[in-house]
Amino acid sequence: MSAGLIDVHAHWLPSDLFGLPSGSPYGAMRDQDGELFLGDLPLSIRTEAMSDVNAIIADMDAHEISLRAVSPPPFAFAVNSSSENYVEDYNASLSKVVAESSGRLAGLGLTRLDDESSAVRQVAGIAKAGVLAGVAIPPLLRGESLDTGVLRSVLESAAEHRLAVLVHPMQLPRPEWSSHYLANLIGNPVETATAVAAGILGGVLEELPDLRICFVHGGGCAPALLGRWSHAWHARADVRAGSSSDPRELFRSAYFDTVTHDQNTLDLLAAHAGQDRILCGTDYPFDMAESNLPAFVDKGGLDRAALQRSGQTFLGLARDRRGHDD
Template sequence: MTGGIDVHAHWLPTDLFGLPPGAPYGPLRDRGGELHLGEVPLSIATRAMSDVPAIRADMAEAGLALRVLSAPPFAFPVAGPAPDYVDAFNDALAAVVAGSDGALAGLGLVPLDDAAAATTRLEGLAAAPGIAGVAIPPLLGGTSLDSGVLRHVLAECARLGLSVLVHPMQLPRPEWGGHYLANLIGNPVETATAVAALLLGGVLDALPGLRICFVHGGGCTPGLLGRWDHGWRTRPDVRRDSGRPPGEAVRDLWFDTVTHDPALLGLLTERAGKQAVVCGSDYPFDMAQRDPLGFATGGGLDVATLSANARAFLGRAPEPGQSRTGASGPS
């Protein structure tokens, strides 16, 4: 495969712009070709979210051979039962992927209110060609990845060989009401909370085969690993559920490159290792990395390494001569 792999990009068909029942922000609306979430302008063209030719054109411009599509986070069914919405999205995603000649892959949705329903949908995703796994939020009803339905989803994904992409929800808080702080601060904090729950909750110890990726470079995680390690070594309650310090266990995760800061990308690479970093774009949002491969290679990574890491995250066989780190294997 020539070109890069983008594991973090969004797509939603127009007939699902109404969003799941109870969605806190919805619905999506087209106003003069621009997409709005409720009354909030998203600063993107409507067709960029739903139009596959527009997605493919952006891929060509960015030098991408494969893009992995997932629902935008405001389409996650976090407010209660939404089986019809989940099934409609997964069916539409499977059809788009099937018609892409291998240029697109998908991460589906699952119900988040019922563990048994989640298992049923995950088994369906595992049987769908081109569907690599599932996208989920980092937080749900006061819990994170170490408990409740989210923990169940991780266990089932490990059992079924499905990949998991964790994407923050931009949850509102009064102190983040202005200046887009629910995104600029809230998203990185949500993600770091989920990484900490995963590492300190012993989830990786229990599910060693889990393939899980955190977007936006893991949010605050790279800058907090030292603090987490110190707490793990000095406090029994911090290390109670985990067998390794977070700074060691973090190397078994994946993180995308959407950090907006070469220094932060360098810190992520240093702390988690080159084998942990995959290319992401966050297409088509205004916070996207517009030249994802250029940003990543400018930060000292190479396309072969990023692609090998992405294939490992997606559960795909390495290309001939490539390992997860992108280094050449034995001839």
């Protein structure tokens, strides 16, 4: 192995927090005969894969992953209530497993999503503690995205405190996506593309040049829409009102993971973003995870050393070792 792979997109939730934040729209998670359920919905995941650090490390060893950044599954986002205790308990548990992992794990924690000042305070607390690499947030929140409200405040605070941000969709239900797993297959990429567009056209990526933000699932359908956004930015005053740079330029200021399930899509993403903005991701342990990361990376012609450098930079490890970012 010429360079250890750094997986920035994987999930972990301890079993004592399977109850999820109060007001969760999905119902609690639970174990049933070793299989994980979300309410009455089977997740097709062994319970230990989500909750057991030893199982996570074993999966890493089997797939040439030297470092894995774990974050909460998206249904653990505290979207409908303060859930102060749940957020603090998760971050404390995550900090503990990261500290005890001998450098194998990094962590992306939670913030409250109901109150801007509380969210900003929690981001500052994570930075002060110095254990977690950043936070994970949803792309959409109560009809808003990254350019307004709580989500924008979290991004501003993360940039100020030099923390990484992982943007992960929540598989929000819509009637037309109620069958064929379309809430995931279409909904997740659309949620993410909406957040990318809000970050670009809303001026967030332009105004926060120090922000290290990663959009998972290869940016959703954003790479395929970037040309349309660019055309509209030049053609319409309302589209360019919030930013002063072509979307094609601002796209290269974000990071995107490799979870695209398709080499042509990965090629398109790399062409738009540049290889230094591509990060390894697996989506472990979900059913939509990339099961063989090394093979996918190598088949796609991605340079492992470049992926490692980008992963270290995103997680703040390059800065920690030399006192500044790459």
